[in-house]
Amino acid sequence: MPITVDSARAQKPKFILRSGPKKKIWVDLDNSPHVPFFRPIIEELESRGYEVFVTARDAYQVRELLSYYGVKGRMVGKHHGKVKLSKALGTCWRALTLSAIVSKEKPDLAISHGSRSCLVASNLMGVTNISLTDYEFVAKVPFAKPTWLMVPSVVPDDNLSLHGAKVMKYPGIKEDVYLGQFRPDWTLRRRLGIAEEDLLVTVRPPATEAHYHNPESDQLLSEVLNRFLHDTKIRVLLLPRNKRQEVELRSTWSEALASGKILIPQNVEDGLNIIWNSDLVISGGGTMNREAAAMGVPVYSIFRGTIGAVDRYLTDQGRLTLLESVEDVRTKIKVVRRERLKQRVGEANGEALETIVRNIVAILESKSVVSGNGRA
Secondary structure, X not given: OOEEEOHHXXXXXXXXXXXXXXXXXXXXXXXXXXXXXXXXXXXXHHHOOOEEEEEEEEOOOHHHHHHHXXXXXXXXXXXXXXXXXXXXXXXXXXXXXXXXXXXXXXXXXXXXXXXXXXXXXXXXXOOOEEEEOOOOOOOOOOOOOOOEEEEEOOOOHHHHHHHOOEEEEEOOOOOHHHHOOOOOOOOHHHHHOOOOOOEEEEEEXXXXXXXXXXXXXHHHHHHHHHHHOOOOOEEEEEOOOOHHHHHHHHHHOHHHHHHOOEEOOOOOOOHHHXXXXXXXXXXXXXXXXXXXXXXXXXXXXXXXXXXXXXXXXXXXXXXXXXXXXXXXXXXXXXXXXXXXXXXXXXXXXXXXHHHHHHHHHHHHHOOOOOOOOOOO
């Protein structure tokens, strides 16, 4: 069974200036949601005197988002498609490349949000690592386990027992961590060519190359798009996950794209601002669903994999609606104009960010940390 640390009872550590060298933290970003998520965490750690270096995988617009958010990182590896063997080989190759970098950087601690390559490299190099996750059913790496696992408090311990790690928890959900930095961009609609009187429906396709992908999500996506094509008041903003998926979508929905009924942004835009400017969101993935729920924007999920504890929690609260069939698409979606308030969005749960940083510092400063420097 996992060992769970009750973060609510943990005391906030006292920070003092040290005369010795700065402790170094390695952060690996291998998917697009990780960039906005880790940005405030990195800033907090640096403000407390720690050195942070970042590696990133060139997949799912990670490169573009690093530039957009001003995060400096070294690109290592790419996405290797749907085939499991290619995925496995790609993960191993990236892990070996990361290991070479780690051997030179000698970090005291490695942190990622479920990066398998980071996990393997950390194990190979004997570096204490923290793996954050908010989806407990993600595929495990059988020969590499995290030292620590950090999850939202709504994830039950029973679903974490197979990870084999000590567990820390934080309040709220992952999206609370960076919502506090959000500022509405009231020029976004005009920039995308969407009139204020249009009802804007933002649609994020399912992750077709993910190991957990269920083809039922593709059928629901088609049903969603077809439902909105004949309503003259609705514009659909379609957000492909990568260039390969964009090519497929442009081919399948060429007429709707040519007519302007469906739009695909030409440039990378801030996902939170897209959500804030939307009247509703429909997504086949977790992060955009949870971002919308955290911002109070009506959101519907066409994800058809195993539903995790966070999405169950949001569904039970009435902040997320699961679409599980074609009939659900036809009957459950309510297209209503949303009144956007001209104020700072989301009184974000600052406790989530503070707890995550406090947990990281507690682990980093404990005597149990083993780093690439060989220090303990």
